[in-house]
Amino acid sequence: MISGFxxxxxxxxxxxxxxxxxxxxMTSYDIQPFRxxxxxxxxxxxxxxxxTSPDRDTVNTSVKKYGPYAAVDLGSNTCRxxxxxxxxxxxxxxxxxxxFVRLGQGVSQSNVLSKEAIQRTFQALTQCADRxxxxxxxxxxxxxxxxxxxALNKEEFLTYVEKNTGISLEVIPQDQEAELxxxxxxxxxxxxxxxxxxxxxxxxxxxxxxxxxxxxxSPHILDWVSLPFGVVTLTEDHNTHQAHDYRLIRERTxxxxxxxxxxxxxxxxxxxxxxxxLGTSGTATTVVALxxxxxxxxxxxxDGEKVKYADIHKVIKIVxxxxxxxxxxxxxxxVGRGDLVLGGLAILEGICDIWPIGEMKxxxxxxxxxxxxxxxxxxxxxxxxxxxxxxxxxx
Numbered sequence: 001m002i003s004g005f006x007x008x009x010x011x012x013x014x015x016x017x018x019x020x021x022x023x024x025x026m027t028s029y030d031i032q033p034f035r036x037x038x039x040x041x042x043x044x045x046x047x048x049x050x051x052t053s054p055d056r057d058t059v060n061t062s063v064k065k066y067g068p069y070a071a072v073d074l075g076s077n078t079c080r081x082x083x084x085x086x087x088x089x090x091x092x093x094x095x096x097x098x099x100f101v102r103l104g105q106g107v108s109q110s111n112v113l114s115k116e117a118i119q120r121t122f123q124a125l126t127q128c129a130d131r132x133x134x135x136x137x138x139x140x141x142x143x144x145x146x147x148x149x150x151a152l153n154k155e156e157f158l159t160y161v162e163k164n165t166g167i168s169l170e171v172i173p174q175d176q177e178a179e180l181x182x183x184x185x186x187x188x189x190x191x192x193x194x195x196x197x198x199x200x201x202x203x204x205x206x207x208x209x210x211x212x213x214x215x216x217x218s219p220h221i222l223d224w225v226s227l228p229f230g231v232v233t234l235t236e237d238h239n240t241h242q243a244h245d246y247r248l249i250r251e252r253t254x255x256x257x258x259x260x261x262x263x264x265x266x267x268x269x270x271x272x273x274x275x276x277x278l279g280t281s282g283t284a285t286t287v288v289a290l291x292x293x294x295x296x297x298x299x300x301x302x303d304g305e306k307v308k309y310a311d312i313h314k315v316i317k318i319v320x321x322x323x324x325x326x327x328x329x330x331x332x333x334x335v336g337r338g339d340l341v342l343g344g345l346a347i348l349e350g351i352c353d354i355w356p357i358g359e360m361k362x363x364x365x366x367x368x369x370x371x372x373x374x375x376x377x378x379x380x381x382x383x384x385x386x387x388x389x390x391x392x393x394x395x
Contacts, residue, residue, distance in 0.1 A: 063139050068094055070132045071371035072125070072142035074169060076104030076203025076232050077340065078282070079124040082368040083135050086376045090386045097131055099124040100336050104147030104204040108233040113151045122161065129165040141371050144169045145177050146204030146230065174226045177367060178207045184369030185280050186219045186384040188304050188361060193276040195269050197355060200366060201281035201344045203232035208257070208351075210264050218382045225260045227253065227347070231283065234343030241324070246346050253350025261354060270357055277357045282334075283344030284362040289332035290315045296331035303364040309352050312360065316345045 067085035074080075081097035101121040106114050132138060148154045148171050162168050172180075181200050189196050189211070196211040196219070206227040212220045229237075229249075238245040261267055269275050279285075285302050291311050292301065319327065319341060327338030352360075369385040377383040 063137050067376065068135045068138045069372050069375040070135065070138050070140035071368040071375070072128055072132075072140070072167060072169075073366070073368040073371070074101075074103065074121065074125070074142070074144040074148070075367075076107070076145065076147035076205075076230060077102055078203070079103075079121060079128065080368050081128045081131060082372055083131065083138070084372050084376075089377075089383055091372055091376060093387060094135065095131060097128060099127070100334065102203070102232060104150075104230075104232045106236065107147050107150050107204065108236055111150060111152050113147065113153055113157050118157060118160070122164065125161055125165050125167055129167055132167075139375050141375060142167050142169050143172045143177075143180075143367065143371065145172065145367070146174075146202060147232075149173075150204065174205070174207065175224065178209050178224045178226075179221065180370030180374070181207065181280055181366040182209055182211065182219060182221060182370070183373050184366045184371075184385045185278060185363035187386045188278060188363050188365075189213060189219060190276055190361075191215060193274060195266075195275045197266070197275060197277045197357075199277070199279055199281065199284075199351060201279075201283045201347050202230040203340075204230045205233075206230055206253075206347055208260070210260070210266065218384065223260065223264050225257070227256050229343075229347075231340040231344040231347075234346070235340050238343070240339075240342035240346065241320075246320075246342060249343060249346035250350040250353065253347045254354045257351070257354050266355065270355060275355070275357055276361065277351075277355060277359075278361045278363055279348070280363045280366040281344065282337075283341065283348055284360065285364050286333055286341060287312055287315050287345070287348070288362050290318070290330075294332055297334070299364045302362060304361065306359055306361045309356070309358050309360070312348065312352060316349060319345060 065086070069084055069086075071082045072080070077100060079099050079101045081095070082093065083095040084091045084093050101117070101124050103113060103117045103121045105117045106112070132140060144158075148157065148169070151157065154171065158169050158171070178200075182198055185198065191213055194213055196213060198209045198211055200207045206229065208225050208227070209221050210223040212222050214220070229252075234240060234249055238249060240246055240249065266275065285297075288302050288305050288307050289297050291307050291314075292305075294301065319333075322330070324338045327333050327341060328335060330338075333341050365385065373383065373385040
């Protein structure tokens with residue numbers, strides 16, 4: 001266990017953020033004095049650097065107001081960490097971390113998190129804990145989604161993680177997951193469109209939101225639907241490399257979305273050119289990376305980019321012709337994702353089939369960015385995640 005890496009109080013957790021100590025030899029719940037933490041970190045805001053008091057309340061107030069903030073998003077397939085700080089009404093990324101853990105492997109069949117999956121996930125969370133502690137004192141929130149929601153042994157898993165890493169995972173419901181994902185990527189939505197479809201193809205489920213955009217207001221979720229399958233579960237239940245199974249998933253996706261489409265009158269809004277579509281998943285960003293012909297995945301060249309439906313279908317045809325070995329070795333797809341990507345692509349094509357918008361924007365951001373926005377600005381604030389871009393030096 002990482003000594004001293006614990007929540008300050010139950011109240012802090014209730015406020016959707018827990019403060020943790022930065023001292024490796026402290027065993028109390030106290031935050032390390034601000035002046036000591038400052039000496040260990042070069043990432044603190046100028047306003048906070050002027051503070052010298054070791055008073056705990058002062059430290060808490062400073063961290064709440066300026067950060068740093070940490071968000072852990074543990075999904076069925078990936079464990080993600082984001083550490084950021086507030087600069088005005090924007091957020092500056094300090095550090096990111098992501099690992100494929102496949103926590104949801106086998107859950108759709110056994111309803112239990114396997115020992116192997118837990119071990120992979122524990123290793124990633126240990127790395128997250130090390131990085132978080134490096135930036136302490138810090139405000140944080142850690143959430144778990146579909147795989148843990150489904151698992152019968154989730155309580156044992158949560159206890160094991162907290163005891164051995166200090167990270168207290170909060171299992172959030174699907175509607176809250178959707179809200180956080182939207183807040184994390186809302187800055188990429190084009191306000192000239194009154195409506196948006198936002199989707200996240202996850203490991204165990206696929207979340208889709210029907211969003212209303214109103215000038216000078218935060219995006220509002222009018223309706224949402226959760227499809228009970230994602231890239232991990234589809235890979236386990238189907239032979240996604242076979243044309244029959246691939247077509248079945250594509251048709252199943254379209255079928256699941258028919259009622260959602262009808263009750264929200266989405267087809268008519270699309271015909272009237274009133275709708276944009278934004279994909280926040282690894283599947284969507286992978287398609288753009290492959291379309292651009294990148295030798296390796298580069299977030300800065302993907303986040304916020306658009307791709308035509310025709311180009312999506314071309315990329316999918318290329319991926320389908322690859323062997324699993326070729327997919328696994330492709331650095332845009334990601335090592336270890338060769339058997340997962342086809343299931344995600346089948347879902348994506350089903351989405352394109354039922355909503356012929358013609359062009360998709362992609363976001364390499366989501367739940368963890370939404371968490372950071374809530375920690376920095378408050379749950380009820382209209383401010384969303386907006387990354388800070390440092391001014392370029394004059395030539």
